[in-house]
Amino acid sequence: MAINFLNTVDLNQNQLNQAAIQSLATNPASGVIGQIYFNTVAQSIKVYKEILPSTSPATFEWASISGDITEVKPSTAAALLGINVTNQTGPIPIVGLDIENTGAATAVSADDKFIMHVDADSTNKSVTYSNILSGASWTLAGNVGTAQTISNGNTATFQGYAANDAFAGIATVAANTDILKIGLDLSKIETSTALDDVSTDFIVYYDENNVKNQRILPGNIHLDQWGDAEANVDFGGNRLLDVANGTGATDGVNLGQVETLVAGQSLFKGAYDASSEPGSPAISGASNIANSVGDFYAVTVAGSFFTFTLEPGDFIFINNDIAANTNPAVSNFTVVQSGQSIAGEGASDNATTKGVAGFDSATFSVTANGFVTSDIYSGGTNLGVVPTGGGGTTFLRGDGTWSTPTNTGALGDRVALTGASTVGGLTTFDYDVTSSFTGADAIDVKCEVISAAGQTVYADVTRSGATLSVIFTGTVANNVYEALLTYVG
Secondary structure (H helix, E strand, O other): OOOOOOOOOOOOOOOOOOOOOOOOOOOOOOOOOOOOEOOOOOOOOEEEEEOOOOOOOEEEEEEEEOEEEEEEEEOOOOOOOEEEEEOOOOOHHHHHOOOOOOOOOOOOOOOOOOOEEOOOOOOEEEEHHHHHHHOOEEOOOOOOOOOOEEEEEOOEEEEEEOOOOOOOOOOEEEOOOOOOOOOOOOOHOOOOOOOOOOOOEEEEEOOOOOOOOEEHHHHHHHHHHHOOOOOOOOOOOOOOOOOOOOOOOOOOOOHHHHHHHHHHOOEEEEEEEEEOOOOEEEOOOOOOOOOOOOOOEEEEEEEEEOEEEOOOOOEEEOOOOEOOOOOOOOOEEEOOOOOOOOOOOOOOOOOOEEEEEEOOOOOEEEOOOOOOOEEEEOOOOOOEEEEOOOOOOOEOOOOOOEEEOOOOOOOOOEEEOOEEEOOEEEEEEEHHHOOOOOOOHHHHHEEEEEEEEEEOOOOOOEOOOOEEEEEEEEOOOOOOOEEEEEOOO
16 A cells, blocks of 8 residues: 555655656556656656647646657758657647847948848748838828828928918918818926916917907906806815805805704714713813703713713703803703613622623523523533533533543553564554553554654554554564554544
């Protein structure tokens, strides 16, 4: 038997000495990419690989890694030979051309410089510098008039802007009616700034009726001349001043109109800390803050307020407008107590204070009356407190019960491998683990094999019932190796 490795073995760049590759007369029925073996018939090493070019689905083969190239010949004009292969069914090699000691490219100045190519009749051709330059021309056509032809090496000339000539920018000399449209790259224009002088800053637009450009001063542009907004309008933190009262359902309103609409309405002012008088914020006392009728606070920290004992969840409402620093009387406030307290602990239901609390349903049970008890661990994934019944020699099992572990005696042992049995080229040593560990099964025993000198060696180890078997390749005598046994049950 072979040692069964179930994961990659990393030798960490150490040598694999005296290793032999698996020998077979035929290809294995299946393989994984990169797997190798030695074919005893072909006397060659084969590797499992994908057949190229790739197909869908992919196909694979056992291919010899000895190589197909047996001879390299120079190319001839007649046959265009490059690399000759004996296996005509294999892949066709691609040969690269390495031009060494070629200097940096320079401008072509003479006909001795050329480009080489191969045409359809498999004959090498050369293209000289003069062949590239000759016979080329380009044609330019305006939007009206006749076509203008510019030969290679000639220069096209354009006239500049002409005053009083409608839309004149750049026009061709050959036909003044031909207009050349010019694009403007706005990315090269500096970031615009706010208009600061209506006498000098202006906007230019095209007046179609007068067929000319017109100028608009910023002061002559009003909001009602623009169309409806198609997105949010950002005022940049500035106020919108002098706004009339809204009358329609979709009209905007001003601050005065809003204050009139919400006068006398309740407004939540935030949390109130009643731990010390005056509380925080100071809504009472000589240094009180200002409040309006309808304002209210939620108590978040327990304490007192005038004659009231406050707890989290209580509310304080303002009955009328209160100015700052006026030491308001209790009559200016309305206190609403929720009647809930923080839950307390006790030995029985009647001895506890019911109140605001939350409990994890996975570990606690709560009665309809609000009495909370802890769940008892009953095994599995159920959570709870440890059940009663444990002791100094017991442990809690996964089923929620207490158990006393079986005393198996020693936890480790070293035994000599004797009673060798050699069959079919393998030597087997069987050992009864109950000789070392009372009532143990071999499945619960770890085994490390060492030589007489104490070096760890690797053999095949199998287990069946109480029998632990150590198996070597070849013939091995008794007492040559020992087994280090560890009980893990």
